[in-house]
Amino acid sequence: TQVFNFSSGPAVLPADVLKQAQQELCDWQGLGTSVMEISHRSKEFIHVAEEAEKDFRDLLNIPSNYKVLFCHGGGRGQFAGVPLNLLGDKTTADYVDAGYWAASAVKEAKKYCIPHVIDAKITVDGLRAVKPMSEWQLSNNAAYLHYCPNETIDGIAIDETPAFANDVVVTADFSSTILSREIDVSRFGVIYAGAQKNIGPAGLTLVIVREDLLGKAHVACPSILDYSVLNENDSMFNTPPTFAWYLSGLVFKWLKKQGGVAAMEKVNQQKSELLYGVIDHSDFYRNDVAKSNRSRMNIPFQLADSELDKLFLEESFAAGLHALKGHRVVGGMRASIYNAMPLAGVQALTDFMVDFERRHG
Numbered sequence: 001t002q003v004f005n006f007s008s009g010p011a012v013l014p015a016d017v018l019k020q021a022q023q024e025l026c027d028w029q030g031l032g033t034s035v036m037e038i039s040h041r042s043k044e045f046i047h048v049a050e051e052a053e054k055d056f057r058d059l060l061n062i063p064s065n066y067k068v069l070f071c072h073g074g075g076r077g078q079f080a081g082v083p084l085n086l087l088g089d090k091t092t093a094d095y096v097d098a099g100y101w102a103a104s105a106v107k108e109a110k111k112y113c114i115p116h117v118i119d120a121k122i123t124v125d126g127l128r129a130v131k132p133m134s135e136w137q138l139s140n141n142a143a144y145l146h147y148c149p150n151e152t153i154d155g156i157a158i159d160e161t162p163a164f165a166n167d168v169v170v171t172a173d174f175s176s177t178i179l180s181r182e183i184d185v186s187r188f189g190v191i192y193a194g195a196q197k198n199i200g201p202a203g204l205t206l207v208i209v210r211e212d213l214l215g216k217a218h219v220a221c222p223s224i225l226d227y228s229v230l231n232e233n234d235s236m237f238n239t240p241p242t243f244a245w246y247l248s249g250l251v252f253k254w255l256k257k258q259g260g261v262a263a264m265e266k267v268n269q270q271k272s273e274l275l276y277g278v279i280d281h282s283d284f285y286r287n288d289v290a291k292s293n294r295s296r297m298n299i300p301f302q303l304a305d306s307e308l309d310k311l312f313l314e315e316s317f318a319a320g321l322h323a324l325k326g327h328r329v330v331g332g333m334r335a336s337i338y339n340a341m342p343l344a345g346v347q348a349l350t351d352f353m354v355d356f357e358r359r360h361g
């Protein structure tokens with residue numbers, strides 16, 4: 001059976017990319033060595049690095065007054081990196097809480113400031129939703145605003161484009177949604193994302209930062225989290241995660257070949273509509289997120305009879321549908337369907353779900 005991997009992260013990579021990496025693993029560009037084994041300062045690697053940045057910029061249409069940093073430390077590293085770089089002489093920042101990861105960012109920020117938390121979680125007709133941005137009550141002395149546009153665990157998305165006053169520095173954790181839909185980078189001060197969901201292997205973190213926000217890091221900010229230091233050293237202040245950078249570069253090329261982010265957005269819409277459709281058309285499955293805030297990347301669903309959870313997971317695994325167990329804090333099931341998950345994978349999942357319901361409903 002063909003395997004489809006619905007892991008939330010580290011997550012599925014495009015099969016073509018893995019094949020290419022396999023072919024090149026031991027003898028990269030005829031050098032008789034692996035790309036993993038060469039210096040990050042060699043001209044060969046610098047070419048890989050520059051090409052990856054260029055493709056990433058093309059894909060997201062990143063304006064020239066933004067820097068792209070290739071960092072260590074993951075999403076959680078940036079939970080500290082954002083306050084350490086942006087607080088300046090301010091003592092507070094606005095943090096919108098709409099789920100698990102936004103709340104985790106607040107917890108980390110408390111080490112550096114007194115976050116002003118905007119609880120944006122609401123219930124609409126018994127369904128979980130998020131207050132629209134126009135109702136977020138920003139404070140007037142905040143260094144920046146932070147939110148998470150896609151809550152990987154809760155399956156909640158905030159797809160609105162920020163349209164705040166020009167002096168509001170908007171920062172956002174795009175870890176589980178970057179490159180899945182078109183965004184207007186110019187509305188943000190900082191965008192960051194761990195690579196291991198929609199980009200490449202774990203170990204690499206992308207930061208997009210507006211130029212004028214550089215140079216304000218706290219004196220105690222570790223150099224490896226300092227945006228200015230990383231920028232001045234072309235993200236090579238310390239040894240970067242070279243293999244993850246190379247592989248992410250292959251994913252960017254693959255994305256371009258698929259038609260770029262606009263094309264991915266279309267497929268992601270089709271994939272999520274197919275899965276939500278099956279969930280909504282049955283009493284056997286349910287998803288309790290309001291339509292306006294449903295994630296296209298991470299789709300949690302419950303079986304009406306949780307006694308069947310174990311059987312569902314066993315049978316789905318046997319059918320080649322892997323990693324469907326929901327996060328431990330919410331239970332049930334979750335299908336993560338990032339860019340690299342083909343429509344055929346979601347079709348296989350929904351076929352299985354319909355058949356499972358027929359047999360056990």
Ligand code: PLP
Nearest residue numbers: 074075076077101152175176194
């Ligand atoms: N932010 C979001 C939205 C995530 O989904 C995750 C991980 O799943 C993180 C942050 C934490 O990322 P990392 O494990 O790279 O620190």
